[in-house]
Amino acid sequence: MRIHVIQTGTVAVKSVQPQGREAGNPLLNIVFDKNWTEPLPIFAFVIEHPEGLIVVDTGETARVAEPSYFPQWHPYYRYGVQEWVQPEEEIGPQMRAIGLDPKDVRWVLLTHLHTDHAGGLAHFPNARHLVSRSEYTSAKGTRGLLRGYPSNRWPRWFNPTLIDMQPEPIPPFPASYRVTRAGDVHFVPTPGHTPGHLSVVVTTSDMTYFLAGDTSYTQALMLSKKVDGVSPDRVIALQTLERIHAFCHATPTVYLPAHDPDTPDRLATLQLAVVQPTPAALMVSAV
Numbered sequence: 001m002r003i004h005v006i007q008t009g010t011v012a013v014k015s016v017q018p019q020g021r022e023a024g025n026p027l028l029n030i031v032f033d034k035n036w037t038e039p040l041p042i043f044a045f046v047i048e049h050p051e052g053l054i055v056v057d058t059g060e061t062a063r064v065a066e067p068s069y070f071p072q073w074h075p076y077y078r079y080g081v082q083e084w085v086q087p088e089e090e091i092g093p094q095m096r097a098i099g100l101d102p103k104d105v106r107w108v109l110l111t112h113l114h115t116d117h118a119g120g121l122a123h124f125p126n127a128r129h130l131v132s133r134s135e136y137t138s139a140k141g142t143r144g145l146l147r148g149y150p151s152n153r154w155p156r157w158f159n160p161t162l163i164d165m166q167p168e169p170i171p172p173f174p175a176s177y178r179v180t181r182a183g184d185v186h187f188v189p190t191p192g193h194t195p196g197h198l199s200v201v202v203t204t205s206d207m208t209y210f211l212a213g214d215t216s217y218t219q220a221l222m223l224s225k226k227v228d229g230v231s232p233d234r235v236i237a238l239q240t241l242e243r244i245h246a247f248c249h250a251t252p253t254v255y256l257p258a259h260d261p262d263t264p265d266r267l268a269t270l271q272l273a274v275v276q277p278t279p280a281a282l283m284v285s286a287v
């Protein structure tokens with residue numbers, strides 16, 4: 001199994017978005033914040049798996065440069081986000097550049113349906129798309145558009161398989177959804193950033209990878225349990241960060257959020273989210 005990280009351009013958001021405020025309305029906090037982040041990478045992942053190619057999130061499309069691509073009446077698009085994507089930075093051309101054909105993708109796993117995760121859907125007409133039932137329900141149609149999901153830009157054929165979590169815990173996550181027959185790729189529920197947000201856990205013989213979507217914008221924000229500025233329910237978002245934190249303590253894990261500039265390095269060097277105690281240290285602590 002091999003995991004590739006693919007950067008599909010950059011996004012800048014208001015400073016209050018990666019690390020939110022405890023008070024106020026999330027959208028108003030964003031609209032009235034005068035400060036922007038640096039352009040942040042937009043990452044997607046491709047997994048070469050024995051059962052077929054798996055894509056985790058599809059990144060963004062170069063069409064964001066079209067003046068009317070996003071609804072200009074929506075305050076978030078008008079005041080809260082800027083994106084830069086060249087056509088050759090889309091996930092399709094980048095996959096072909098490393099010898100992988102997007103038409104061969106078997107599964108597209110979507111952590112959530114925000115524009116910078118679903119913008120590359122058009123490259124995968126042959127795949128089976130998996131998204132949480134609650135995420136799809138809140139993202140579709142005009143109501144989804146009002147919530148900030150550009151559902152009017154999804155390909156006409158987009159008809160994802162809506163998944164419900166199964167009562168098979170991956171502690172401390174109370175449930176999971178198995179994707180591969182081998183049982184080495186699972187969704188786990190990570191509500192917070194959006195109520196239906198999922199993360200993808202990939203297990204190999206010697207490492208566990210946590211493809212985190214937007215559960216946090218950086219690893220540091222997860223480790224310090226800082227809730228972002230768009231989560232509608234801060235209590236639920238904090239519980240998710242605590243679960244990921246506990247998971248990374250219990251299992252040697254490489255944590256890979258979608259906008260953390262350190263994600264490619266961390267994947268290449270197998271840098272763990274939490275330094276695990278060495279056997280010697282365990283023996284000392286046991287004495």
Ligand SMILES: [Zn+2]
Binds near residue numbers: 112114193214
């Ligand atoms: Zn998002």
